[in-house]
Amino acid sequence: MAGQSDNGVDVEVLVIGAGVVGIYALYRALDAGFSARTLEAGDGVGGVWYWNRYPSARFDSESYTYAYIFSKELFDEWRWKEEFATQPEIESYLNFVVDRFDLREHISTGEKVASAVYDEAGRAWVVTTEKGTVVRARWVISATGGLSVPHYPEIEGLEDFRGRAYHTGAWPHTPVDFADKRVAIIGNGPSGAQLLPAIVDTVAAVDLYQRTPTWTTPLNNAPISDERQAWLSEHFDEVVKILTTSPSGFLHEPAGKFSTADSPEQRQEFYEKIWRSPGFAKLTSNYYDITTNREVNLEFCEFLAGKIRSIVKDPVTAQRLIPTDHLFGAKRPPFVANYYESFNEPNASLISLRETPIVRVDATGIETTERHREYDVIVYATGFDFGTGALTRMGVRGRDGLDLSTDWEDGPSDFAGFSAHRLPNFFFPGGPHGAGGGNYPRYSQDQVDWITDTLVYAREHGFDVFEPTEAQQDAWMTMIETLAPQSIFSAEHSHYYGANVQGKVRKFLLNPGGRGKLHEILGEMTSTEDYTGAFTQSAPVA
Known part of the structure; x- marks a missing residue:
C-alpha cells in the first residue's frame, strides 16, 4: 500500500473479509469518517455466498431479513425474487451493495491474510497477505465468520480419487456436469440436503452417506408478490424494529401460547401448521416451551417422524432418516425442498455410516465395511471448522506473546463474542460465542455497530487502544459455560461444539444467553467505568 500516514499506520481500520459482515463493517467505518480498507481472500465479494455456489444453495432465512436494513433506499431499490433467494441472486445483491455505496475501491480481492501481528510499541497491527502485501492498521475487524474454512472428512485416501471431487464450501465457478454421473454425497447437513434434490433427476445414480440423521423439514419457499413487497416497504420501520430487537432476528409471528393451552388433538393440528410454515418459523413460531419442555419436543419429533414415514416409501430408509439421538433444534435443522422425496427415486440411495462406516476412498470410489462402490463424482458436504477455524x-499474534493458534487449542476465550483480552484493537464479529442461534446477520450487525461506536468513542476521547480486561472476559466466559447446558443447541456431537472436526476440543461455540444477554452485557459495560477501563492507553498529546 501507499506510504504511512502521520500517525504511523497505512489505514485506521482494516477489515479482513468481504462477506455480509465485512461489507457492513467497511461501510460503517467509512461512514463514521475513518480511513478503511478490506482484504478479501476470494477474487470477488460475498464471503460464504461467493464460495458456496453448489446447485440449489440458498438462504434459509427470509431474503429481506438476512439482507441489510441500514438503508430504506437500499431496501426499496433491491427487489428479491423469492422468500429464500438462491446463491446467484445473493451474490448479485452483495455486489450491488458494494457498488451502491462506492465500497469497491476500498476492497482488495485475492489477498488472503497470512499473519496479523500486534506491534505493541507502535500500537498498531501489521497484517501480511500471502502475496506479500503488508498493511499497518490501528484497528482490525476480522470478519472471517464461522463458516469460511471447509472441513474435509478424516477418511483415508481422499487424494487417491481420480474422478471429480468437490466441497460444497469451495465450489468451482464453472458449472459441474452431473448428467449421467455416478455421484456420492458425503454429509446430510444443509448443503447435502439441498444438493441431493437438485441433482437427483440428472445423475445416473446418487448415494448420500449419512453419519447421523437430522430433523430436515420443508423450507416452504415462495415468490415474493407485489403485495408482499409493497407491505415490506410501507412497514420498513416496523420491520427494522422487530429485526433489531427480537431474540431470533426474524419476522415470524410467535405462537402466543404454551403447549399446555392445547389438547393433544389441537397440538397435532398446530404441528401441521408448523410443518407448512417457512424456514426457521418451525422453531420461532412453535410453542413457547418447544425448547424447554422435553415432553412436548418429543411429541413434535414423533409428529416429524410420522411425516418422514409417510413420505419415504421404503420403511427401512425412512427409519434410517429419523434421528434418535437429539430433539428438534438441538442441532441446526436443515430447511429444504423435496429432500425425503428424493429417496423415492430409483437412482437414489441412503448409506448409513453408523451401520457401514467408510474404510477408505480409492482411485475409483468409496469402500465401506459392506462393499466398494464406484463413482465419477464425490461431493464433500461435511461443513466447516466452525467458529474458530x-x-x-490466520497467524494472529497479540500482546505478551499471545498466539491464537495455540491459545485457543482448548477452546476460545473471548469477550462478547467479538474481542479478547491480549488482542488489543482486534475485533472478530461473527466469531465464536457471537451468535445465539437464529438470523446470523442480525447478531453480527449488533456487534459491528457496537465496534464502530467504540472506535468513534476512542477517537473523540483521544484513546488509541481498546482491550477488554481479563475480568470482563472471565465474566463473559462464565456466562457461556453456565448457560451452555440450557441451550437448545446443546447436543455435544454437533458442529456447535466443534464435534465434526476430529481432534478439536469440544467447547460450546455459540452464545447461550442469546441476543438479550449480549445487549445486556454490552449495555452495562458502556454505562459504567468498565467501558473506559478497557481503553488501556491514550494517544500522546501533540
Missing part, C-alpha cells in the same frame, strides 16, 4: 489459521 479462520481465526486460528
Whole structure:
C-alpha cells in the first residue's frame, strides 16, 4: 500500500473479509469518517455466498431479513425474487451493495491474510497477505465468520480419487456436469440436503452417506408478490424494529401460547401448521416451551417422524432418516425442498455410516465395511471448522506473546463474542460465542455497530487502544459455560461444539444467553467505568 500516514499506520481500520459482515463493517467505518480498507481472500465479494455456489444453495432465512436494513433506499431499490433467494441472486445483491455505496475501491480481492501481528510499541497491527502485501492498521475487524474454512472428512485416501471431487464450501465457478454421473454425497447437513434434490433427476445414480440423521423439514419457499413487497416497504420501520430487537432476528409471528393451552388433538393440528410454515418459523413460531419442555419436543419429533414415514416409501430408509439421538433444534435443522422425496427415486440411495462406516476412498470410489462402490463424482458436504477455524489459521499474534493458534487449542476465550483480552484493537464479529442461534446477520450487525461506536468513542476521547480486561472476559466466559447446558443447541456431537472436526476440543461455540444477554452485557459495560477501563492507553498529546 501507499506510504504511512502521520500517525504511523497505512489505514485506521482494516477489515479482513468481504462477506455480509465485512461489507457492513467497511461501510460503517467509512461512514463514521475513518480511513478503511478490506482484504478479501476470494477474487470477488460475498464471503460464504461467493464460495458456496453448489446447485440449489440458498438462504434459509427470509431474503429481506438476512439482507441489510441500514438503508430504506437500499431496501426499496433491491427487489428479491423469492422468500429464500438462491446463491446467484445473493451474490448479485452483495455486489450491488458494494457498488451502491462506492465500497469497491476500498476492497482488495485475492489477498488472503497470512499473519496479523500486534506491534505493541507502535500500537498498531501489521497484517501480511500471502502475496506479500503488508498493511499497518490501528484497528482490525476480522470478519472471517464461522463458516469460511471447509472441513474435509478424516477418511483415508481422499487424494487417491481420480474422478471429480468437490466441497460444497469451495465450489468451482464453472458449472459441474452431473448428467449421467455416478455421484456420492458425503454429509446430510444443509448443503447435502439441498444438493441431493437438485441433482437427483440428472445423475445416473446418487448415494448420500449419512453419519447421523437430522430433523430436515420443508423450507416452504415462495415468490415474493407485489403485495408482499409493497407491505415490506410501507412497514420498513416496523420491520427494522422487530429485526433489531427480537431474540431470533426474524419476522415470524410467535405462537402466543404454551403447549399446555392445547389438547393433544389441537397440538397435532398446530404441528401441521408448523410443518407448512417457512424456514426457521418451525422453531420461532412453535410453542413457547418447544425448547424447554422435553415432553412436548418429543411429541413434535414423533409428529416429524410420522411425516418422514409417510413420505419415504421404503420403511427401512425412512427409519434410517429419523434421528434418535437429539430433539428438534438441538442441532441446526436443515430447511429444504423435496429432500425425503428424493429417496423415492430409483437412482437414489441412503448409506448409513453408523451401520457401514467408510474404510477408505480409492482411485475409483468409496469402500465401506459392506462393499466398494464406484463413482465419477464425490461431493464433500461435511461443513466447516466452525467458529474458530479462520481465526486460528490466520497467524494472529497479540500482546505478551499471545498466539491464537495455540491459545485457543482448548477452546476460545473471548469477550462478547467479538474481542479478547491480549488482542488489543482486534475485533472478530461473527466469531465464536457471537451468535445465539437464529438470523446470523442480525447478531453480527449488533456487534459491528457496537465496534464502530467504540472506535468513534476512542477517537473523540483521544484513546488509541481498546482491550477488554481479563475480568470482563472471565465474566463473559462464565456466562457461556453456565448457560451452555440450557441451550437448545446443546447436543455435544454437533458442529456447535466443534464435534465434526476430529481432534478439536469440544467447547460450546455459540452464545447461550442469546441476543438479550449480549445487549445486556454490552449495555452495562458502556454505562459504567468498565467501558473506559478497557481503553488501556491514550494517544500522546501533540
